[in-house]
Amino acid sequence: MKIFNTMTRTKEEFVPINESKVGIYVCGPTVYDYIHIGNARPMIVFDTLRRYLLYKGYDVNYVSNFTDVDDKIIKRALEEGVTSSEISERYIAEAKKDMQDLNVMEATTHPKATEEIPDMIAMVETLIEKGHAYEVNGTVYFRTRSFPGYGKLSKKNIDDLEAGHREIKVAGEEEKEDFLDFVLWKPKKEGEPSWPSPWGEGRPGWHLECSVMSKKYIGDIIDIHAGGEDLIFPHHENEIAQSEAANDVEFARYWMHNAFLKIDGEKMSKSLGNFFTIRDIGEKYPLQVIRFFMLSAHYRSPLNFSDTLVESAKASLERILNAMSRLEEALNTATDREATEEENALLAQFRDYVVKYEAAMEDDLNTADAISVIFEMVKLANSSISSENAKSVIQEVYDTITKLCDILGIITKVETEILDSDIEALIEERQAARKARNFARADEIRDTLAAQGILLEDTREGVKWKRA
Ligand code: AMP
Ligand code: ZN
Numbered sequence: 001m002k003i004f005n006t007m008t009r010t011k012e013e014f015v016p017i018n019e020s021k022v023g024i025y026v027c028g029p030t031v032y033d034y035i036h037i038g039n040a041r042p043m044i045v046f047d048t049l050r051r052y053l054l055y056k057g058y059d060v061n062y063v064s065n066f067t068d069v070d071d072k073i074i075k076r077a078l079e080e081g082v083t084s085s086e087i088s089e090r091y092i093a094e095a096k097k098d099m100q101d102l103n104v105m106e107a108t109t110h111p112k113a114t115e116e117i118p119d120m121i122a123m124v125e126t127l128i129e130k131g132h133a134y135e136v137n138g139t140v141y142f143r144t145r146s147f148p149g150y151g152k153l154s155k156k157n158i159d160d161l162e163a164g165h166r167e168i169k170v171a172g173e174e175e176k177e178d179f180l181d182f183v184l185w186k187p188k189k190e191g192e193p194s195w196p197s198p199w200g201e202g203r204p205g206w207h208l209e210c211s212v213m214s215k216k217y218i219g220d221i222i223d224i225h226a227g228g229e230d231l232i233f234p235h236h237e238n239e240i241a242q243s244e245a246a247n248d249v250e251f252a253r254y255w256m257h258n259a260f261l262k263i264d265g266e267k268m269s270k271s272l273g274n275f276f277t278i279r280d281i282g283e284k285y286p287l288q289v290i291r292f293f294m295l296s297a298h299y300r301s302p303l304n305f306s307d308t309l310v311e312s313a314k315a316s317l318e319r320i321l322n323a324m325s326r327l328e329e330a331l332n333t334a335t336d337r338e339a340t341e342e343e344n345a346l347l348a349q350f351r352d353y354v355v356k357y358e359a360a361m362e363d364d365l366n367t368a369d370a371i372s373v374i375f376e377m378v379k380l381a382n383s384s385i386s387s388e389n390a391k392s393v394i395q396e397v398y399d400t401i402t403k404l405c406d407i408l409g410i411i412t413k414v415e416t417e418i419l420d421s422d423i424e425a426l427i428e429e430r431q432a433a434r435k436a437r438n439f440a441r442a443d444e445i446r447d448t449l450a451a452q453g454i455l456l457e458d459t460r461e462g463v464k465w466k467r468a
C-alpha cells in the first residue's frame with residue numbers, strides 16, 4: 001500500500017516495523033463540548049485505514065487519546081460551576097456515543113491525559129537530564145534549539161520561526177531562554193486541576209501527552225501517526241522534538257494528515273456560527289450518510305459540507321442499499337444449482353472489480369475511487385443479477401459488495417430488531433392457530449420467529465421464548 005507521508009511529501013510504500021503488526025496513533029479531540037463534524041473527519045478516515053489494514057490481514061494496535069485537561073475544559077467547568085473532570089467525563093461519553101453511531105471501531109486503547117501524569121513527569125525528567133528541557137519558576141520548557149531536526153515535518157526554518165516569534169511576545173513568557181521554547185509542564189493556577197511534580201503542583205502541556213501515550217501503548221517508534229492538517233505545526237512538530245529527544249529513535253515512520261472540512265466553502269468556526277455537532281447532524285440524517293459523504297472525497301482534499309452535497313451522498317448511498325435489498329430478495333427465491341459458464345464469466349467481472357477497489361485503497365487510501373468501483377458493481381448487479389441466477393452466484397456478489405462496504409464502515413444490511421411485544425403477539429397467534437388445529441399457520445409463525453433468531457420452547461407452563 002502507498003501512503004502519502006507528510007514528512008517526505010511523497011507517496012511511499014507502506015512497510016510496517018513488524019511484519020504483521022501495525023501501530024497507529026491518532027490525535028483525538030479535546031473534550032469540552034460535543035464533537036463537531038470536523039472532528040469526525042479524522043475519526044472516519046483513519047478508522048477506514050484501520051479497517052483496510054485489518055482486511056489485508058494486519059493486526060492493528062489503534063491508539064487515540066482524549067485530551068481531558070485543557071484551558072477550554074477548565075473554562076467550561078468554571079462557567080457551569082462543576083469540576084473539570086465532570087466536563088471531560090461527560091463529553092468523553094458523548095464522543096463515544098457519536099463514534100459508535102458513525103460506526104467508528106472502538107480504539108484498542110483510548111488513553112486520557114489525566115491518567116498518564118506519572119509517565120509524563122518521567123518524560124520531562126528525562127528531557128531535563130538530557131539537556132533538552134529546563135525549569136523556571138515552576139514551568140518546564142522544551143529547549144527547542146537543542147533538537148536539531150526541529151521544523152522537519154512542517155518544513156519550517158527555525159530562524160524564520162524565531163524572527164516571527166520576536167514580533168508576537170506572549171505575556172509571562174519572558175522567562176524563556178528562547179522564544180521558540182514551548183511548555184512541557186505549567187504551574188497550577190487557582191481553581192485549576194493540578195498534580196504534584198518535582199517542579200511543584202501543576203499540569204502538563206498539551207503536546208506532551210501524545211508523546212507519552214504513544215510510547216506507552218505502542219512503543220518508541222509508531223508506524224503511522226495521524227491527525228488533521230492543523231496539527232502539523234506546532235503540535236506534531238513538538239511531539240517529534242519531545243519523543244526523539246527523549247527516546248533517541250525516529251518517532252513515527254509515516255505521517256498522515258486529513259484536510260479540513262469546510263461549511264459552505266468557509267472555515268467552520270463557532271464565531272461564524274457555521275458550526276455543527278455530530279449530534280445536530282444526526283437529527284437530520286442517519287450518521288451512516290455522513291460517513292459515506294466524508295469518504296466520497298479523498299482525505300487529503302478539502303471537503304465542503306453543505307445540505308446539497310449531503311443530500312446527494314444520501315441518494316448515492318440509498319442506491320447501494322436498494323441494490324443490496326434486491327440481491328437479498330433474489331437470494332430468498334433463487335434455486336441451488338451449479339453456476340453456468342455465463343454466470344462464471346459474470347463472477348469474474350465482479351472479481352475484477354475487487355482488484356480495482358483494492359488498487360484504489362492501496363493508492364493512499366483513495367476511498368473516492370473505491371466508492372466509484374462499488375457503484376460500478378451495483379450497476380452490474382442491478383442489470384445482470386436476478387432470482388433466475390444460481391443461489392451461489394447471487395451469494396458471492398452479495399458477500400463481495402457487503403465486504404467492500406464494510407471496509408468503508410458502511411453497513412449494507414439494516415437490521416430491524418423485533419420487539420418483545422411483537423414476539424408475544426405472534427406467540428399468542430400461534431397458540432390460537434394450534435387450538436384451531438391450523439398447524440400450517442402455527443409452524444409458519446415458529447419459522448418466522450426462528451428466522452429472526454427467536455427460539456420457542458413448549459413447556460408445561462406454556463410457551464417460553466429466548467433470543468438465540
Ligand atoms: P481538536 O479537538 O481541535 O484538537 O481536534 C481533534 C481532531 O479533529 C484533530 O485531528 C483536528 O485536526 C481535527 N479537526 C478539527 N477541526 C477539523 C475540521 N474542520 N476538518 C477536519 N479535521 C478537523
Ligand atoms: Zn497529538
